[in-house]
Amino acid sequence: MTDRSRYVMGTLATFFLAAALGGCGSSSADGSGSTSNPPNPLGAGPAPVSLGGATDLGGAGAYAILAKSGVTNAIGSSIGGNVGVSPAAASYITGFALVADASNTFSTSPSVVGSVYAADYAVPTPANLTSAIARMETAYADAAGRTSPNFNELGSGSLGGLTLVPGLYKWTTSVTIPTDTTLSGGANDVWIFQISGDLTVAAAKSVLMAGGAQARNVFWQVAGQATLGTTSHFEGIILSRTGVTLNTNASMNGRVLAQTLVALDNDVLTSP
Numbered sequence: 001m002t003d004r005s006r007y008v009m010g011t012l013a014t015f016f017l018a019a020a021l022g023g024c025g026s027s028s029a030d031g032s033g034s035t036s037n038p039p040n041p042l043g044a045g046p047a048p049v050s051l052g053g054a055t056d057l058g059g060a061g062a063y064a065i066l067a068k069s070g071v072t073n074a075i076g077s078s079i080g081g082n083v084g085v086s087p088a089a090a091s092y093i094t095g096f097a098l099v100a101d102a103s104n105t106f107s108t109s110p111s112v113v114g115s116v117y118a119a120d121y122a123v124p125t126p127a128n129l130t131s132a133i134a135r136m137e138t139a140y141a142d143a144a145g146r147t148s149p150n151f152n153e154l155g156s157g158s159l160g161g162l163t164l165v166p167g168l169y170k171w172t173t174s175v176t177i178p179t180d181t182t183l184s185g186g187a188n189d190v191w192i193f194q195i196s197g198d199l200t201v202a203a204a205k206s207v208l209m210a211g212g213a214q215a216r217n218v219f220w221q222v223a224g225q226a227t228l229g230t231t232s233h234f235e236g237i238i239l240s241r242t243g244v245t246l247n248t249n250a251s252m253n254g255r256v257l258a259q260t261l262v263a264l265d266n267d268v269l270t271s272p
Contacts, residue, residue: 036147037168043188045166046146049139049219051237051255054271057082057117058131060257064114064271066136067258070094073111074248074265081255081271082114086129090118095264136257140239143192143221157197163210166191174198174224177205183218183235184210190217191236198222199238203229203247207236215253216272228252228267 038047052059060066064081070088073095085093093116096109104122106115117125150167157171160179166189174197183191191213199222201207209215218236220226225242228234228250238244240258246267253270256262 036145037149040166040188040190043166043186043190045185045190045217046168046192048190048217049143049192049237049239050135051139051257052132052135057125057128058135060132060136060139061255063132063255063257064269065256065258065262066132067256067260067262068133069260071096071262072264074263076266077111077264078268079112079114079264080269081112082117083109083112084117084129084132086117086119086126086133088118089120090116093118136239137259139219139257140221140241140259143219143239144194144223146192146194149194160202160205164191168192168194170194172196174200177201177207180206180208182208182210183213185213187212187214188217189213190219192219193221195220195222195224198224199226201228201232201234201250204231205229206233208233209235214272218254226258 040047051061054061056062062082063084064079065071065083067085070085070092071083096111098107098109098116100107105125106117106121109116117129119126119129146168149170151169153171154169155162157173157175159175159177159181163182163184166185175195199220215235220236220238222238222240226238226240226244228246230247231249234252235254237255243261244256244258245263248265251268253272255271
């Protein structure tokens, strides 16, 4: 079977499964539906999850990585954006060779293109982080609370080989990406993935974008552990109630917003 044949079959499988497993109620495949799943005013899919502005340190959208209990880095890594932890102290940010600024409101690191913030730094950092964590938890609750999904239990939680259109997706199980998965849509289209279990991307596999789709508009709400395999590539914003692990040489275009620990190992993360 040729690569083109596999792509076509995977795409067809997506739409056949969507027809069989699509959401109920008044929602439609373009993301319109009930008030608890408002439509995207600028494109297809549901309305995006609000994280706050990229320059507002009191919002979750200002951080490439935001965690409550710590961020560890085994070696190397390149983080394109700010890193924040709260209520954990700076001692729970390990492997970054932190250098405190003279103001003691932030630190710098050779692994971070941006600044590093912790709850025990000088004012106004503690208050900013408390606000950012609250915004992160609100964003998680928003994503988890959307109803009338367009796709229920798609692929029984195995997304390998599928091309996913914009919409609200829901699984009551874990989700795996054992082979490459594509998100296809326009620059303003939105995807929200509600995952009751874990999210696992296999080693050397990728989440790919097509048609102008943007990582800033992709939200992975994960109740369990999110794990990106060695040399895998991922797109989107992970909102995790548990921990997030990027294994060796994984890459990601998005944000990691975790309510516990984030673990890195010579990874590359670029915030959208």
